[in-house]
Amino acid sequence: MIQSIRSLSSFLLLLLACSLSLHAQVQKPDVVLEGDVTAAQNRTHFFVPFAVPQGVHRITVDFSYTHRQEKTTLNIGIHDPNGFRGQSGSNKDHFTLGPGDATASYIPGFIPPGQWKLLISVSSIRPELTSHYRAEIRFNSPLEDASFTLQPLETSARWYRGDLHMHTAHSDGSCVNQSGTRVPCPLFLTAQMAASRGLDFIAISDHNSLAHYAEMRELQPYFSKLLLVPGREMTTFYGHFNAFGTTQYVNYLVAEKGGRTIDQVISDVRAQGGIVSINHPMSPTDERCRGCGWGPPDSVDLAKVSSIEVVNANRVMSPFWDEQIAKGHRITGVGGSDNHEAPKTDNIPSAIGHPTTAVWATELSVAGILDGIRAGHVFIDVSGSRGRVLEVDAHTADATAHMGDAISVANGTAVTLRVHAVGCKDGSVQTIVDGKPFDAPATLSEDDQAIETHWTSDGHRHWIRFVVLDKEGKPELLGNSVYVNF
Numbered sequence: 001m002i003q004s005i006r007s008l009s010s011f012l013l014l015l016l017a018c019s020l021s022l023h024a025q026v027q028k029p030d031v032v033l034e035g036d037v038t039a040a041q042n043r044t045h046f047f048v049p050f051a052v053p054q055g056v057h058r059i060t061v062d063f064s065y066t067h068r069q070e071k072t073t074l075n076i077g078i079h080d081p082n083g084f085r086g087q088s089g090s091n092k093d094h095f096t097l098g099p100g101d102a103t104a105s106y107i108p109g110f111i112p113p114g115q116w117k118l119l120i121s122v123s124s125i126r127p128e129l130t131s132h133y134r135a136e137i138r139f140n141s142p143l144e145d146a147s148f149t150l151q152p153l154e155t156s157a158r159w160y161r162g163d164l165h166m167h168t169a170h171s172d173g174s175c176v177n178q179s180g181t182r183v184p185c186p187l188f189l190t191a192q193m194a195a196s197r198g199l200d201f202i203a204i205s206d207h208n209s210l211a212h213y214a215e216m217r218e219l220q221p222y223f224s225k226l227l228l229v230p231g232r233e234m235t236t237f238y239g240h241f242n243a244f245g246t247t248q249y250v251n252y253l254v255a256e257k258g259g260r261t262i263d264q265v266i267s268d269v270r271a272q273g274g275i276v277s278i279n280h281p282m283s284p285t286d287e288r289c290r291g292c293g294w295g296p297p298d299s300v301d302l303a304k305v306s307s308i309e310v311v312n313a314n315r316v317m318s319p320f321w322d323e324q325i326a327k328g329h330r331i332t333g334v335g336g337s338d339n340h341e342a343p344k345t346d347n348i349p350s351a352i353g354h355p356t357t358a359v360w361a362t363e364l365s366v367a368g369i370l371d372g373i374r375a376g377h378v379f380i381d382v383s384g385s386r387g388r389v390l391e392v393d394a395h396t397a398d399a400t401a402h403m404g405d406a407i408s409v410a411n412g413t414a415v416t417l418r419v420h421a422v423g424c425k426d427g428s429v430q431t432i433v434d435g436k437p438f439d440a441p442a443t444l445s446e447d448d449q450a451i452e453t454h455w456t457s458d459g460h461r462h463w464i465r466f467v468v469l470d471k472e473g474k475p476e477l478l479g480n481s482v483y484v485n486f
Ligand SMILES: [Zn+2]
Pocket: 233, 240, 279, 280, 292
């Protein structure tokens, strides 16, 4: 038994070693600091300097040393050119610091170039030993710019369910405190509530903020089944849009006079590896909310936009979406609760997960979820059920396409469209072609049912999607389009 526990732990160590070397393979260290520590240095501190060049926005350190099993203990910390930036004693071998986030124990912030120093405090070393330490330092780690975890939380391909739009104390999220007073609402409650609702991922999208990323990085190891996606609602006077998958600063100061254009901001997000999603495009914009509706004064290249929030809380905004697709843009429809109060009960639109966006992804990682959104492998579960599913595939004699895919269909050729709906008994399926209902909805008499419908191409560009309606005829599930001849 002991033997099997040992072999399990050595297997886990091997896995850990593999994961660290995976990170190392992704990016070679920019600086390696190495040296020996002897018993003469017991209970002393020393600094190992290293140079940080201009243009570095994130520093990541991996630290290791020999003779740990003989109770050698080296504590580490880091100083920037201006002083202390944190220390983690002997409890962390890996840490990262960026503009908005840092591993717990470390102080986030911009990275000044100049001489930085790794602090090594020799807590314990036996008289006969010499311990060799090695610090691998990486600059601008792309994986840690985009994600709070180095590994996917899950590696199976399936539908992952999440909420892409929510606010916390780091912008205008609020809730009631112990004394009954409304206060800025702690981010932890948002993650806790999302986990309790069975979501697989959330993007917390505080307005123009970087400040929420530090807590997200701290929480990610605890929420080992809930992927925390870096998000930010770029909030301008002419429209709101989410940036997903980047933790770097973006200048969001859009103005007609003396400011940037929305197109420039979108380009910056993309240059950092992030994606852009337009939020609540059909909301009114007036004195109550300047810029809530989409109305940029300058032209925006919609080809740079990956998705549009088609369902915000309980408001369905598909006409704007269809207008963009009609212009030739394959833009994915997503949902977002726009939650501003984490404890809201889950049957209220804008509660966390209401609506839920389901993304078909090959793994539960930021890259996996964003790839699924880019590809349009997405449906929206309007009321945030835990288990409803909508799957679509389109077949001709020589091709198959799923939601979000394109298919070429010659004039006069029929396409068979197979729609699979789960959890929607007594509802109906509406076929939508080019944004308009195509025929009468087909009734769903079973809880898990596939129906087939046929459509004949005229050789031109069209987009076909499906909406599952509930008994009252209200949208329950919204699918993305199969793009014909795009
Ligand atoms: Zn907004």
